[in-house]
Amino acid sequence: MNKKSLESPYKIFLLAQPNSGKTTLFNTLTGKRCYVANWPGKTVEVFHGEITHHGKKILIVDLPGINSFKTLGKEEELTKEIIFGKEGVVVLLINGESLYRSLYFAIQVLEVRSNVLVVINKSDFLESRGIHINLKAFSEKLNVDVIQISALKGIGVNQLIDRALDLLEGRKRTEKLKIDYGILESYIEEIESLIHDRGLAVKLLEGDEYVLKMFEDKKEAIEKIKKEIEAKYSNAEEIIAMQRHKFVSDIIKSSVREVKVSRNEFEERLDSIFFSRFGFIPAILLLLGTIALAFTINTGFPFNLIFSALGLEGISEKLEKYSLAGLISLIIENSSDMLKSYIPDSWWGSLITDGIIAGLGVILTFFPIIVVVNFLMSILEDSGLMARIAVSLNKFFSMFGLTGKSVFPFGISLACNVPGVMASRILETDAERIKVALSSPFVICQARLLVIVLFAAAFLSSPLVQSLIVTSMYLLSTILFLSISKLYGKITREEVSELLLELPPYHFPSMKVSWWITWERSKSFITKISGFLLLFAVLIWALDYFALAEPIGSFIAKIFKPMGLDDWTLGFSLIVGFFAKELIIESLAIVHGTSDISKISEVLNLNLPQTVALLVFVAFYTPCAATLFAIFSEVRNKKLVTAAIILQILIAYAISFLFFVVIDAGTKII
Amino acid sequence: MKTLENSEGRVTVKGIVGGKGLLRRLFDMGIYPSQKIEVLTNRPQVVVKLGDTKIALSRGIAKKIVVEEDPVEQEEP
Numbered sequence A: 001m002n003k004k005s006l007e008s009p010y011k012i013f014l015l016a017q018p019n020s021g022k023t024t025l026f027n028t029l030t031g032k033r034c035y036v037a038n039w040p041g042k043t044v045e046v047f048h049g050e051i052t053h054h055g056k057k058i059l060i061v062d063l064p065g066i067n068s069f070k071t072l073g074k075e076e077e078l079t080k081e082i083i084f085g086k087e088g089v090v091v092l093l094i095n096g097e098s099l100y101r102s103l104y105f106a107i108q109v110l111e112v113r114s115n116v117l118v119v120i121n122k123s124d125f126l127e128s129r130g131i132h133i134n135l136k137a138f139s140e141k142l143n144v145d146v147i148q149i150s151a152l153k154g155i156g157v158n159q160l161i162d163r164a165l166d167l168l169e170g171r172k173r174t175e176k177l178k179i180d181y182g183i184l185e186s187y188i189e190e191i192e193s194l195i196h197d198r199g200l201a202v203k204l205l206e207g208d209e210y211v212l213k214m215f216e217d218k219k220e221a222i223e224k225i226k227k228e229i230e231a232k233y234s235n236a237e238e239i240i241a242m243q244r245h246k247f248v249s250d251i252i253k254s255s256v257r258e259v260k261v262s263r264n265e266f267e268e269r270l271d272s273i274f275f276s277r278f279g280f281i282p283a284i285l286l287l288l289g290t291i292a293l294a295f296t297i298n299t300g301f302p303f304n305l306i307f308s309a310l311g312l313e314g315i316s317e318k319l320e321k322y323s324l325a326g327l328i329s330l331i332i333e334n335s336s337d338m339l340k341s342y343i344p345d346s347w348w349g350s351l352i353t354d355g356i357i358a359g360l361g362v363i364l365t366f367f368p369i370i371v372v373v374n375f376l377m378s379i380l381e382d383s384g385l386m387a388r389i390a391v392s393l394n395k396f397f398s399m400f401g402l403t404g405k406s407v408f409p410f411g412i413s414l415a416c417n418v419p420g421v422m423a424s425r426i427l428e429t430d431a432e433r434i435k436v437a438l439s440s441p442f443v444i445c446q447a448r449l450l451v452i453v454l455f456a457a458a459f460l461s462s463p464l465v466q467s468l469i470v471t472s473m474y475l476l477s478t479i480l481f482l483s484i485s486k487l488y489g490k491i492t493r494e495e496v497s498e499l500l501l502e503l504p505p506y507h508f509p510s511m512k513v514s515w516w517i518t519w520e521r522s523k524s525f526i527t528k529i530s531g532f533l534l535l536f537a538v539l540i541w542a543l544d545y546f547a548l549a550e551p552i553g554s555f556i557a558k559i560f561k562p563m564g565l566d567d568w569t570l571g572f573s574l575i576v577g578f579f580a581k582e583l584i585i586e587s588l589a590i591v592h593g594t595s596d597i598s599k600i601s602e603v604l605n606l607n608l609p610q611t612v613a614l615l616v617f618v619a620f621y622t623p624c625a626a627t628l629f630a631i632f633s634e635v636r637n638k639k640l641v642t643a644a645i646i647l648q649i650l651i652a653y654a655i656s657f658l659f660f661v662v663i664d665a666g667t668k669i670i
Numbered sequence B: 001m002k003t004l005e006n007s008e009g010r011v012t013v014k015g016i017v018g019g020k021g022l023l024r025r026l027f028d029m030g031i032y033p034s035q036k037i038e039v040l041t042n043r044p045q046v047v048v049k050l051g052d053t054k055i056a057l058s059r060g061i062a063k064k065i066v067v068e069e070d071p072v073e074q075e076e077p
Helices: A022-030 A074-083 A096-112 A123-128 A135-142 A157-168 A182-195 A198-206 A209-214 A216-232 A236-255 A265-274 A280-299 A303-309 A313-321 A324-342 A347-382 A385-392 A394-398 A404-415 A417-426 A430-442 A446-459 A463-492 A511-545 A549-559 A568-579 A583-592 A597-604 A608-620 A625-635 A638-669 B020-029
Strands: A011-015 A034-038 A045-053 A056-062 A089-095 A116-121 A131-133 A146-148 A256-258 A500-503 B009-016 B036-041 B046-050 B053-057 B065-069
Touching: A011 A022, A011 A074, A011 A157, A022 A045, A022 A056, A022 A089, A022 A157, A022 A511, A045 A157, A056 A157, A089 A096, A089 A157, A096 A116, A096 A123, A096 A135, A096 A198, A096 A236, A096 B020, A096 B053, A116 A123, A116 A135, A116 A157, A123 A131, A135 A146, A135 A236, A146 A157, A182 A198, A182 A216, A182 A236, A198 A209, A198 A216, A198 A236, A209 A216, A216 A236, A236 A256, A236 B020, A265 A280, A265 A385, A265 B036, A280 A303, A280 A324, A280 A347, A280 A385, A280 A404, A280 A446, A303 A313, A303 A463, A313 A324, A324 A347, A347 A385, A347 A404, A347 A417, A347 A446, A347 A511, A347 A583, A385 A394, A385 A404, A385 A500, A385 B053, A394 A404, A404 A417, A404 A430, A417 A430, A417 A511, A417 A625, A430 A463, A430 A625, A430 A638, A446 A463, A446 A583, A446 A597, A446 A608, A463 A608, A463 A638, A500 B020, A511 A549, A511 A568, A511 A583, A511 A625, A549 A568, A568 A583, A568 A608, A583 A597, A608 A638, A625 A638, B009 B020
Parallel strands: A011 A056, A011 A089, A089 A116, A116 A146
Antiparallel strands: A034 A045, A045 A056, A131 A256, A500 B053, B009 B036, B009 B065, B036 B046, B046 B053
8 A cells, every 4th residue: 555564674575376366375474464565666466464463563475376487477476576675575476276286386486585484375175185295394405484374264264374483583494405407507506606605506507587687797607507418418597497396295105194085086087077178068068157247247148139039028127127237227317417416507507516526427237237347257267167268168268279278368358358358367478468458459358349239229129139139240350360370470460379288176166266366357357447538538528518419429420431321420429439338328428418329220210231230330339448558567568559459440340341331231132 | 109199098209300489388287298187088189197297289289289098007906
């Protein structure tokens, strides 16, 4: 929150690979008293919280998780700074679900860092599998204190703070870990004599870029030694990795005992289905089911259309009315009407009611919708199902140069492109991250779904045609997302991304963890995007207030003359749609002076080809302002993003025109 | 040549043909020469078991991992 609280004398840094339960531990330790802060001198957001233990104030810092020592973004850079630094105590979490891989990472930290407490998490999982760890043997091998906890159940957490305090107050000291590197020993000693640190000497031999930067002046001497090793044996990095693996295997062999056979029949059977040739079928069903459920809770679609096609109009209407979007818009309308009656009729009154409150309304409408989708997705993720979905869809995605992991940001984008773009971070290579972030806006989000469904309902009479059109829009959206990302791959000439993914064991999703993940992902919408949205709301208000809507609207409408969509109100609403797509309907309502969509449709009087052309354009033209902002902050390449936006508008226009021509010709023949 | 892509059952990794980036990713996952791996399936993608963890790899990566199939142990009657 503020810099002062970051200067506590007692600091505990939580360090772990992703999925180790680090966030769970952080939340268990700090309760709700945590803040996001920009780390001093950095622009990276780091969670931290203060706790009082035995009368001492301790600062807990949640370091961005890293998978390995390969530096990626600048968030990971901070983690490395702490690992290679001397500040505070590092609590190094080991994932009980994958001891081997966690340990391989952990020993590398222990080699370069003193004052580390090793904590084996998910003890409840280990217990359920009958796995016993001899903590004493473990601790002797690693040369540090080792404790076992369950962050989720809060078991062992007090002991963790006690032990960390021992280290912080100097009652205990830990030495760095020494691993025997066999034939490399003499070379390591040689480098050590140059830089006076064994751990860093090993990292230099490995070619760690972060450490190499620390010893720029010794570069030549080190290169020489590396060449010597390569000439005599083989790649130094390979030898080091093998010795480390040997070290880890030894620890596991000597201190981990599996009492009962832990193979779970059901899980194995489930996996054999997912990994088979037909694994994509349950994967797609699961994904679509989850998304359909989220959509229905949020907007009533698609079940409202299904019920109305079956002739059950009553149920269909109730679904829409009691969907989240329906309820929230009801609340906002009522309260803004109430406010309007209190605020005098003046320019600032109009600014507050039509600008600021309208803007807040957008934020309020969208936040719960994003929360619902993120929650359902986090359940898929936490249960281990998401990783299986990624694997079984990998073959399909690989046809477009992506890995199956891309299904995750894609799925979130169906809810809202903003968190979808942010979720592209989970992808392993930069190339894939950029491709997915840039093509995400082709995925139809719920805001656009609302507009499409409303338009379809107003302009098309038969529910069958409505559902058909909405469904084909989604199909088109998927095709566009995949082929455009393939196109970006071709343009940037990046190599194809390949899947390499660890599959976590299945477990029943914890509501607590799912909620934390959900909150973590959703709140960025409020913190990062909402200010931006508010600013835009005021801007649009100004356009309307100063009577600029009609001239701008007619200018835009000229562009759509070939499709017969040259009504200035439509043109203006498309501009507003850039701010937030669901406002297309609202702005039409404002300029037409009625919120009855059927009256607006009477005035506009669009035929089938015109309606489809409009729907297609609305679905695919520029990403909304918030998404644009999110893409900028992920990709960080102004030229590339600008080019991508222009390309998207052109594609949307071209497809819209194409649909108009084809359907127009088709209807004339019939 | 036997690679992870076209072998079955228990295998031992003999070598990895690939760039530095891929090598590191695989090493971090625990896939390195002399490591023993169990191939669960290799179509449509490769899934292997390595100690207590399961790892999925694309066939493209699996092709670059040279292995030797371990002799099948006689099961006790």
